[in-house]
Amino acid sequence: FHFDSSRTVCTVMADWGKCLDFGVSIARQVVLDAFEAQKVVSLKTSPADLVTETDQGVENLLISAIKEKYPTHKFIGEESVAAGASPVLTDSPTWIIDPIDGTTNFVHRFPFVAISIAFAVNKQTEFGIVYSCMEDKLYRAQRGKGAFCNDIPLRTSGLEDITKALVVTEIGTERDDLSLSTLTSNIYRLLKIPIHGIRAVGTAAVDMCLVASAGADAYYHVGMHCWDIAASALIVSEAGGVVHDISGGKFDLMSRRVIAASSRTVARGIAQVVEAFPCERDDGLPDADQAIGALTQRDGHWVSNDFLKLPCDKPCGIVIESV
Numbered sequence: 001f002h003f004d005s006s007r008t009v010c011t012v013m014a015d016w017g018k019c020l021d022f023g024v025s026i027a028r029q030v031v032l033d034a035f036e037a038q039k040v041v042s043l044k045t046s047p048a049d050l051v052t053e054t055d056q057g058v059e060n061l062l063i064s065a066i067k068e069k070y071p072t073h074k075f076i077g078e079e080s081v082a083a084g085a086s087p088v089l090t091d092s093p094t095w096i097i098d099p100i101d102g103t104t105n106f107v108h109r110f111p112f113v114a115i116s117i118a119f120a121v122n123k124q125t126e127f128g129i130v131y132s133c134m135e136d137k138l139y140r141a142q143r144g145k146g147a148f149c150n151d152i153p154l155r156t157s158g159l160e161d162i163t164k165a166l167v168v169t170e171i172g173t174e175r176d177d178l179s180l181s182t183l184t185s186n187i188y189r190l191l192k193i194p195i196h197g198i199r200a201v202g203t204a205a206v207d208m209c210l211v212a213s214a215g216a217d218a219y220y221h222v223g224m225h226c227w228d229i230a231a232s233a234l235i236v237s238e239a240g241g242v243v244h245d246i247s248g249g250k251f252d253l254m255s256r257r258v259i260a261a262s263s264r265t266v267a268r269g270i271a272q273v274v275e276a277f278p279c280e281r282d283d284g285l286p287d288a289d290q291a292i293g294a295l296t297q298r299d300g301h302w303v304s305n306d307f308l309k310l311p312c313d314k315p316c317g318i319v320i321e322s323v
């Protein structure tokens with residue numbers, strides 16, 4: 001099976017604007033109509049991880065609208081994954097969808113709620129949009145073609161001096177001691193640099209679009225999901241920003257760790273003081289920390305105390321001569 005990604009991307013590119021504008025315009029009306037209404041709220045992974053019938057309805061609406069046009073494409077949707085669908089990103093053309101980013105805000109009528117849709121081929125995001133519903137701001141980017149908000153070009157602040165930075169992050173849905181102590185100590189260490197301040201809007205997608213539009217200078221988080229940031233990571237980089245792993249290394253969309261910043265200097269400054277707590281990758285593969293954690297010392301060697309499952313899904317042992 002040879003997948004001609006260039007043709008598919010061009011085809012989808014040719015009319016993604018119309019297709020998505022159509023999908024978003026319907027989804028937008030559903031969200032706005034439901035914003036003031038009473039909601040039926042369910043819990044997912046914690047007492048703070050909320051979902052409503054509107055999240056599920058908007059996701060179904062978007063997926064069926066896109067499927068009608070591109071029946072062979074794949075989907076990673078937040079609520080489909082919650083219902084058991086596989087979140088593994090393959091080389092196939094894949095739509096990564098967060099139907100309502102900021103569900104807690106939506107439930108409480110805190111007016112920052114976004115729809116996030118990204119399109120990836122060969123695991124590379126080709127375009128993405130974030131629609132901030134209550135602000136009526138449509139952020140969009142196409143790889144190599146810049147980033148825009150309501151068709152106005154976006155540029156990050158370009159700030160290099162972290163002591164002058166306004167940083168956004170999220171409290172997330174974790175409520176265990178390790179996650180919360182890591183999260184709060186990260187905020188403490190950042191403020192002691194010092195920096196100008198920290199904000200949390202309640203939607204990762206809008207947080208990152210604030211970095212792209214110079215409303216903030218950086219965003220960092222551990223625990224969000226690929227659907228929260230797939231579109232906005234491209235919007236930040238197309239606005240001249242940088243997107244890295246929380247360690248300052250290479251960004252990995254499925255790792256649930258990110259720093260998006262106005263410059264590499266600011267990103268490095270954040271990476272030097274923030275720590276990550278362990279959280280399972282979106283695709284369920286072992287991450288580097290877990291892999292090392294799975295090793296024990298024996299006869300002076302580091303040996304794997306169980307087999308690591310690698311992307312090839314074949315068990316294998318690894319021996320590290322020295323660490």
Ligand SMILES: O=P(O)(O)O[C@H]1[C@H](O)[C@@H](O)[C@@H](O)[C@@H](O)[C@@H]1O
Binds near residue numbers: 101104171172
């Ligand atoms: O509202 P969601 O789509 O669930 O995304 C939220 C997430 O649940 C929360 O943990 C935070 O990471 C927010 O920044 C996300 O936008």
Ligand SMILES: [Mg+2]
Binds near residue numbers: 098100101204227228
């Ligand atoms: Mg989200």
Ligand SMILES: [Mg+2]
Binds near residue numbers: 055099101102
């Ligand atoms: Mg969501």
